[in-house]
Amino acid sequence: MEKYEKKYCKIIDKYIKESFRELKDFLIEVEEVDNTSYYALADYSKPKVFTIKISKKIRKWSDIEVRAMLAHELGHFVVYSKIGYHLTKLSDFFEERFRFWKRIQERKADKIAVEKGYGKYMVKSRSMIKGKKEIKKKKPIYMTVEEIKSYAKKIGEW
Numbered sequence: 001m002e003k004y005e006k007k008y009c010k011i012i013d014k015y016i017k018e019s020f021r022e023l024k025d026f027l028i029e030v031e032e033v034d035n036t037s038y039y040a041l042a043d044y045s046k047p048k049v050f051t052i053k054i055s056k057k058i059r060k061w062s063d064i065e066v067r068a069m070l071a072h073e074l075g076h077f078v079v080y081s082k083i084g085y086h087l088t089k090l091s092d093f094f095e096e097r098f099r100f101w102k103r104i105q106e107r108k109a110d111k112i113a114v115e116k117g118y119g120k121y122m123v124k125s126r127s128m129i130k131g132k133k134e135i136k137k138k139k140p141i142y143m144t145v146e147e148i149k150s151y152a153k154k155i156g157e158w
C-alpha cells in the first residue's frame with residue numbers, strides 16, 4: 001500500500017475503534033485516485049465492502065482537514081450500513097441527478113460526524129475553505145460552520 005493510503009487507513013482504524021463501532025464488521029478500503037472532480041467519495045463497492053476513493057489533491061491537506069473529511073465519509077458508511085447495499089445504490093442514482101437529494105445525504109453524513117465528536121475538526125477544516133463558491137450558496141450542500149457548531153453544542157459534543 002502506498003504511503004498516503006496507509007496514513008488514511010491508520011486514522012480510519014482509530015475512528016472505528018473509538019467511535020464508529022457499527023462499522024467494525026465491514027471491510028473499509030482506501031483507494032487514491034487521479035484526475036477526479038471530487039476530493040473524496042464514499043462508495044459501497046460490494047456487500048460488506050466500503051471504499052473511500054480519495055483524490056491525490058488531498059495529499060497537501062492538513063491533518064485536521066484529512067480527519068474531518070474521513071469522519072464525514074465514515075458518516076456516509078453509517079447510513080449505508082443501515083439501509084443496505086441495494087438502497088444505497090438507488091440513493092446514489094438519485095444523488096447524481098438531484099441536488100436536493102445529494103444535499104440531504106451530505107448533511108446526514110455531516111451530522112453523524114458531529115454526533116461522533118468530530119465537530120471541531122469539521123469547523124476548523126471548513127473555516128479554511130471559506131470563500132469558495134459552494135459556501136456562498138443559499139442552501140449549501142454541506143452543513144455550514146455555524147450549523148456544525150450549534151448542533152455540536154446542542155447534543156453536547158463540543
Ligand SMILES: [Zn+2]
Pocket residue numbers: 072073076105106109
Ligand atoms: Zn459526502
